[in-house]
Amino acid sequence: MKSISRRLFIKKMGFHFTLPLLSNFYPISSLSQEASLRKNFIGIFFPNGSYFPTSDGVGSWHWNNNNGVLYDLTQGSNRVNQHVMILRKIRAGFPTLDPHWQNPAAFLSGNQIRLSLDRPRCGRTIDQIIADTRGTPFRSLEIGGPYFHIHPLADHPNYPDIYMNRISWAQDELPLTPIVDPYQLFNYLFSGTGGNLKQIQYQHTKKKSILDFVSSELRSVAAKTSSEGRLMMEEYESGLREIEAGLGQNYNCEKPSAPNKIYTNRELNYVDRIQQFQKIIVFALKCQLTNVATMMYAPAVSGELYYHGDLGNNTYDHHAAAHNGGSAAKIARHLQVNRMHIGLLKHLLNLLKEHGLMNETLVLFGTDMSNGDTHNTNDIPTLLCGGGSDLRFGREITFSTQQTHTSILLSILSMFGIQRSALGEGTMRSTSNLNSFIKV
């Protein structure tokens, strides 16, 4: 009987490690304590995939050397690669649907978008399913990109723009609006105008009185109008109630410093803007104000985003750079943007580490396509990040066949103690998680 190598055996079992063998034996004690159920979830989306000069499904999405866009994660005293798991051979998307619209919307749901300008629908996302089980003062945080992308040409009839700009859906037809300004997020979580206790309490009472008054107005209007109108009033009232519930919950929290500017220009201070968001999110997690956050580093397509302020002036917007067509200048810009986003992920992971939150937090970092030039929906760049010796952080896991992105979502849910037998729809429906591969 012919013997087979250990590596081949593992590969035949469904996955293999592609790091050098020694890398697989990262000293576990140096990583963290055992972590089982996670407390916090952060989902991060970036648009337009990566640069894939090779057809091996790896392209530039690796950390092996300077050519890899993930290289920075392995560098310096603040390296975080030990907290990052690279997942390879992940597929997303539905046949016949453009991934720029489909995959951001389905990033956390695995559901198929409905092509209807009037009634966009995607389906409930896992961040909201996790939020259902938490009971924190702030149910979840949704953080938006620097602008709302409206597709300028009508080459996608019946594709609502909302799909490119929202990754969190509370209900089938209810995308959640992200916060677009760090100061707004700060104010939302850590509001308080200063002064003595009596004055703070007064400001609290003032806001509560206003919210109560407007809530009663909403009920009065709801009672008079049609069922559709009533739903709109109820949604608004529910938002006000949520804000009211958060009032005064943060008196004993350690607050981050407040952002000192309004970020109105999408091209300026992009990195600073995202870092401010991440800092506030981490303080909110630490303070138990919330356990769930989603972020769009930028909307899908991002055809109006150049990153002039941080990366220098350039002819190509992000989308144009992704469609490189072999142009060296475009490739260089796309890689620059990718590396900037990876730098931002590194910033977040370091904050989590610094505040002792790494072991209890899972971060899913992904995009809408693999090759931004060809819109390939196999081999989607996907990272799962966090701490704990129970998961194979610090490694690359390559499945032998393309696995649905939804299977990862099922895995994530299970790590929050939520067992689902299935998730997603159509070709993205999954009935099995990937725990046996990503867990130690």
Next chain:
Amino acid sequence: MSKRRVPAGNLFICLALGFLFLFYQNCSRFEALPNSHSVSAESLDSDLVTFQKVNDAIFKPQCLSCHNNNNPSGGIDLSSYENLMKSNVITPYSSTSSTLFISIKVGSMPPSGNVESAKLNLLAEWIDGGAVESLDKSSCETKAPLLPRLTHYEYEMIIKDMTGTESSITELQTLPTLPPRYGFDNISNTKIDRVTAEAYINVAESVADRVISANSIIGLCDANLVQGQHNWENCAYPILKHVGERLFRRPLRSDEVIQYRAIFDRLSTLAGEAYVSEPVPNGTKGFNRSFREGLSATLISQLISPNFLFKMEYFPGVYDLTEKNFSIASKLSLSIGSTYPDEELWKLAENGSIKQESIIEYQIQRLLRKYSGRFSQNFAGQWLGFRKDLKKPFTDIDGAMAKESSLVFEEIINENQQVSHLLSPGYTYVNQLLSEHLDIATNTNNATFVKVASMERGGILSQGHFLKSTSSIGKTSPIKRGIWVLDSVLCRTLPPLDAAALEEIAEAQANIDPNASLIEKMKAHRNTSKRCYTCHSQIDPIGLALENWDHLGKFRTRYVDGSPIVSDLEFNGRLVKDPQSLSQSIETTREFRNCVQKKLEAYFGGVNPTQKAQCSTQVTQDTPVRQLTSETLLKSLKEDF
């Protein structure tokens, strides 16, 4: 007549003494005011050929034996309207772009013999009329309820008009974008969720400060009051009534006033206790802390009220009978001027005469003139895509181009010019930057825009903004331009680009000689497959005809490599060899007029512009845009009176 207000009394005299004569004497600027509406838009029933008629005359006797649903020859199934349209051989409104028509006309179909010319004409008439299935409108989309939110622009205009200030409210930029519906944000049925609510509260807090500090608002209080003397009666109530009526666009109800009073009293008392140690400057006329806190709390309540943030005018059941008059006034004012009803409209709502159709028509025309700039910015700016660039300075080329587009539309409204003028106005507007950029001789030497006569420039298809924004980096994109024109100017819907289409495009591109000329490459792509041909037989003639405008909107006759610009394709049955012939092939068509009408219907009433032909009204004549606008808005208001 610098101000064109016509008091209601004058109008009655006009009517009493003979409509036409005195109307023209007193209201000379309104020469195009129709004496009865709907002269340009007619129902379909009279003149449209239906599928059934064509089916009986041509398809059943001569085509169905091969093109049936059992084994449709060439994949073309004529057994039903639905299957025929799925076969992608009909381009509604354009027989000359429809492969089915072309193949019959050139005699390649049917193989058994020719279709006689009368029947061929019937087929052309059916397609050119929109290829309607039937005159039965029961299958038309039921209009979704219109429950719009106030747009950020309307928010800003209302605050600016109310306070008499011009400076921008920058905090509004922190509000989440209102997703447009059918391309227009003013009809967006978007809910206010928790994040949006929080953002509105933040904005309201700073806007309340702005309102309290505005001289026009402070002036509502007794001028002789000094600090410490302001109270509900002498200051807070006049302010809250003034602000509330403008924000809610109707009179305040008595129960609302009572509740505002309660908030004011409670919060000013509590603030007095909380801030008791705060030093009060002596001898100032400003508000003290407790009064200011009470006023601010009440103003914030108004600024985040559903009565302000939602257009309650459209919500069924919310307004009582007397308020309905204000609802009409407000719909007019918001739709055209993005603000609350002005004094004249308010009076008409108060005395109830706003419900008279003739008065509404007159008011629409007045508002279109008064707010032509705002209407141009919001309707045309969203329709044609230049609105976002109007925020840029006019010393920036994108900003200047957006202003050109806006001013031309404004002029067409002001001068009551025909729909066809949108494509060939005969003039344009330029400032120094734009005149130099486009090489147009003018006498302007600064940032001011001046009107210049031009047969080449100014039309929608020759405006710098359209030409530049539909180009790729450093080069034109005939594809982008073609698609934009089909969608925005003709309201044609192309089949979606699904994965199979993307694959076919990639395959087609791979097989095209990279050294071929643009026209050859486009031809090769167009002829790759039936699917490619369906779209590109429409896209390519438009894109190629516009090649005389380069990616920056400048005129050229040759490409950079010296090769001549050639366009040899037909569109709407005409050779379109340059931008002018393209405009001519579109400007007088019913399809273009209907498209303008559909965009107006979407803007005013939330009607889906991509519906089937039999679901829209037909604009049968080349009608003045102001008149068409007036008729469409009037029609959308019909349910109110």
